[in-house]
Amino acid sequence: MGSCKQEDRRDHDEFNCLFVPGPIIVGAGPSGLAVAACLQQHGVSSLILERSDCIASLWQQRTYDRLKLHLPKQFCQLPLLNFPHYFPKYPTKRQFVSYMESYAKHFSIHPKFRQSVLRAEFDALTGLWTVQTQDSHFFSRWLIVATGENAEPVIPEIQGIHRFRGPVLHTSVYKSGSEFEKQRVLVVGCGNSGMEVSLDLCRHNASPHMIVRNSVHILPREMFGVSTFSIAMLLIKWLPLRLVDKFLLLVANFTLGNTDKLGLRRPKTGPIELKNATGKTPVLDVGALSQIKAGKIKVVEGVKEITKNGAKFVDGQEREFDSIILATGYKSNVPTWLKIFELSFSSQGTDFFTQDGMPKPAFPMVGRERMDCMRWGSREEASLGHHRTHGISPETLLINGG
Structure with missing residues (x-):
C-alpha cells in the first residue's frame, strides 16, 4: 500500500x-x-x-x-x-x-x-x-x-408499454403539470408521488387517471391541527404499535371517510407496523383525496396492457391517453x-x-x-x-x- x-x-x-x-x-x-x-x-x-x-x-x-x-x-x-x-x-x-x-x-x-x-x-x-x-x-x-x-428509479414491466406512441416518463424526471395541460395522463402508482403528481396534473387542467395496483394507507397530513407524524411519534412512546395504528386509522376514517369506496383499499396491517415491516410509507394527503372525491382524479384498478394510443384495464375497459407517468418509486x-x-x-x-x-x-x-x-x-x-x-x-x- x-x-x-x-x-x-x-x-x-x-x-x-x-x-x-x-x-x-x-x-x-x-x-x-x-x-x-x-x-x-x-x-x-x-x-x-x-x-x-x-x-x-x-x-x-x-x-x-x-x-x-x-x-x-x-x-x-x-x-x-x-x-x-x-x-x-x-x-x-x-x-x-x-x-x-x-x-x-x-x-x-x-x-x-x-x-x-x-x-x-x-x-x-x-x-x-x-x-x-x-x-x-x-x-x-x-x-x-x-x-x-x-x-435508482423502479421501472415496472408493463405489457405493451413499448408500443405506446406518447411520452413515457418516471416521476424522477417529472417537473410540473404545466407540460401536460389538457392532456389525458395515465399515472401508474398511488403512493405519495403518484398522489401528488396526479394533484399537480389536475391543477394544470390535465385529466389524470391513477392506477391503484395494491392496497394503500392514506392518512391526513394533520390531525386536530397537529401533524399526524408528531401524534404518532408521541403515542409510540406510551402505547403498543397496534394501538397507535388503530387510533390513526380511526381518526383517518373520521376525517377522510372510507377510502375503500374510492377504490383505495387499506392494507390489513396498520400503517406504522407496515412501514416497519416492509418500508412502505403511508400516503399523507395534501389535497389529492378531495380531487378524487370530486371526480377530477380518476382511480382505475389495474392495467392489463398498454396499447398504441392508451391502455386496456383489468375490468375490460379501454381508454386513450396522451402521456404515461410512472410513479413507481x-x-x-x-x-x-x-x-x-x-x-x-x-x-x-x-x-x-x-x-x-x-x-x-x-x-x-x-x-x-x-x-x-x-x-x-x-x-x-x-x-x-x-x-x-x-x-x-x-x-x-x-x-x-x-
Missing part, C-alpha cells in the same frame, strides 16, 4: 490510489452530510464520495417543482444546525436544498463529486475497505453507506456494489438486503463482521453517539436514509 497517497495530498492523476485516514462516506444527501458533521464535531475527518455533481442530488435533480416536506421541519432538520426560523412548517423543495447547501458550507463539508462507486470490498488481512470509483481506488478502515433507499443500489464479505447474492438478496435493496432486519441492528445498520429517526439518534464516533466502530455503518 506504499504507493497510495494521503487523500489531502492527492495529485490529479489519470488514475489514483488514495488512503483516507478517516471514514469514507458514500452519498452526499442529508444523511451523508449529517454523519460528516457529527464526526467532525468529535474531531474525526471524513471523505464523502458523491456520484452526481451536487449535494442532495435526489432533491435537486429528481423531484417535481411543487414538492414540500411531508413532515414538519423539526423532524427533518439535520443535527447541530436548525432550519432558519422563518421557514414555514413544511419547507419547499428549494428551501430544503438551500438549507442543505448552507449546512455543508457551515461545517466546511466538501464532497468529491462525480465519483460513482462501482465496488466496495473489505480486506480482512489488511483491515481496510477498498472503494473503487470510475477513476480511483480509496482505502479506509471505515465505510459509511448513506445512499438511502431512493438511488425507487430502490437502493447498494447490493450491486457493496460486497459484504463472504455473503453471496441469492434470489432472496443478502443477510442485510432484499433483492430490491430494502433492508431485511429491523433497524437498528448489528450484523456479522462488525457491520452496523441504522435508520435516522430523530436528531438525537442522528448524533451518532460516542460509541460510533470516538471509537469509530464498527467498520461499516449503513444509514437507511438518503
